[in-house]
């Protein structure tokens with residue numbers, strides 16, 4: 219029987235900046251390599267979140283104005299259902315603003331403290347200076363992934379553009395260690411967060427296209443939830459992705475050191 | 477009175493320019509940079525009492541500037557203008573230094589002079605007050621170089637700051653909700669231009685509404701004030717359209733200057749175009765293909781007529797502009813078609829998502845496509861973040877069989893094409909150092925009678941252009 223992957227794209231009409239759409243395209247493409255049909259469901263303001271309808275949920279970043287529009291709906295309309303889904307091990311990928319909104323609160327620069335969902339134990343404090351630039355991280359669990367022969371498999375490549383500094387609380391592990399760039403806060407050398415099956419990062423757009431290891435890891439996790447722990451994603455090559463990864467290594471001049 | 481410092485700055489800038497020119501370099505920034513260092517108030521001193529028109533916004537600046545310049549030239553003005561890309565303070569200062577003697581001669585011969593200056597949005601915040609233009613054109617606001625500006629609203633604030641530091645008449649794009657809202661508290665200075673409603677229903681072949689689950693990105697779907705989703709009764713492209721906020725009822729204003737093309741599909745360079753100033757209607761033809769050039773045309777015409785009103789030049793009417801438009805050739809890197817024997821190539825600078833989206837849309841619809849060559853660099857002038865290409869709708873476009881990619885970040889573009897469904901065996905790729913060779917290969921493979929479309933971003937275009945100037949004996953771009 220042909221498998222399917224059901225992807226939920228949260229607030230796709232509002233959070234569409236910095237190429238985050240590339241992440242959805244990557245999930246679709248790499249699922250497609252295994253003959254898995256990927257279907258994307260968009261969910262916007264006013265619509266209820268029904269976890270059973272999706273295998274994986276993507277929550278991207280946007281500009282402050284748009285994130286303010288979303289926050290009320292996120293906490294008020296979708297909040298309880300999302301929290302329950304997190305506790306039930308639903309797979310989430312949250313980038314930048316989405317990452318911040320999964321956490322407990324966001325304190326504006328010289329402004330107020332805004333309550334966020336609190337689904338994971340992290341909080342964010344904004345500062346005036348934005349952290350912008352190309353990034354490289356090291357992610358240990360990527361050694362085993364259904365993506366075959368990834369060039370430097372443990373490395374994650376991305377681009378960050380955020381004014382918020384995020385700090386991890388108890389029970390939350392960092393996604394990776396910063397090799398180049400600022401990561402969570404520019405201080406503790408951590409990048410992103412993992413809590414149950416919630417994966418968070420500050421790496422914007424084309425995070426998944428450039429990192430097929432984590433793409434396949436997420437697809438497999440998502441399908442295991444529905445098909446059972448014994449389900450394994452077939453291995454698949456990453457020829458084109460590897461060209462892009464190698465080229466970033468040779469273009470390192472654009473990378474800022476942490 | 478010019479101060480000693482201003483004079484010294486002028487002399488030094490002039491000398492440097494001459495030396496650089498003799499050395500074969502386009503001196504578009506350095507002379508002005510040094511002039512500003514010698515005399516920090518150089519711009520306000522040199523521009524004092526001169527006619528200045530400034531053009532800012534994220535897309536279409538170069539073409540609009542070029543169109544205004546050509547129209548004013550045709551009506552007998554000595555037009556001083558900056559070259560594309562030299563649109564920061566240093567580039568503006570260089571332009572003033574460069575045209576100094578020509579302007580003097582013009583004044584002597586009773587020829588009116590005008591400076592038509594495309595200005596970067598961040599530079600606009602500082603220079604508009606110094607140059608005190610009589611007319612400012614704000615083309616639009618799309619995401620562009622967010623690694624530099626951080627956010628779109630920061631860019632908008634720069635524009636606001638510039639507008640409030642001068643007394644210019646302000647021409648705003650009515651169809652862009654982010655721009656048209658700038659009229660608030662500036663009502664008596666603002667004039668709107670836009671696509672006529674007829675154009676939104678006729679000229680638009682790509683409706684963002686029916687692209688399935690992966691809608692291409694739009695920059696301003698929500699009212700900034702009420703955070704409610706705009707209701708659109710018609711759309712052109714991106715977030716342009718006839719919008720209304722269901723809550724505060726803020727809505728698209730009827731543009732005093734409007735345009736559209738007559739036929740039922742995407743306008744090309746032979747399309748009949750209708751220009752309207754209020755009730756007055758005049759027919760002309762669109763000089764450069766693409767619906768975004770309908771916007772540039774009407775913005776330019778509106779700017780010329782408004783400038784005429786400001787300086788009391790009655791020859792500058794909408795009819796005059798309509799007559800001047802068809803002869804205008806594309807500006808540097810904006811759809812110049814260059815014939816090579818029985819085939820041609822065409823360069824289209826793409827710097828940001830909406831620019832690439834428009835270019836791909838045009839290539840998809842053009843009947844003469846003999847190949848598509850994309851080049852992606854990530855230098856500071858390009859933006860160091862290349863992820864914007866993922867915001868562009870490749871999925872709903874038709875690509876030619878022959879695809880080529882190069883640039884320092886060509887692999888990201890290769891990945892983008894392959895993820896959108898392009899067959900890897902149809903794509904040839906090469907490092908930036910081999911981009912010229914790949915161009916030759918692409919041109920050789922282009923069938924007779926067809927055109928190779930080349931879409932580079934900024935520094936990739938400069939590099940390729942340099943090669944092409946020598947190879948095809950093109951005019952140097954800074955001339």
Ligand SMILES: [Zn+2]
Nearest residue numbers: 699702721724
């Ligand atoms: Zn409103």
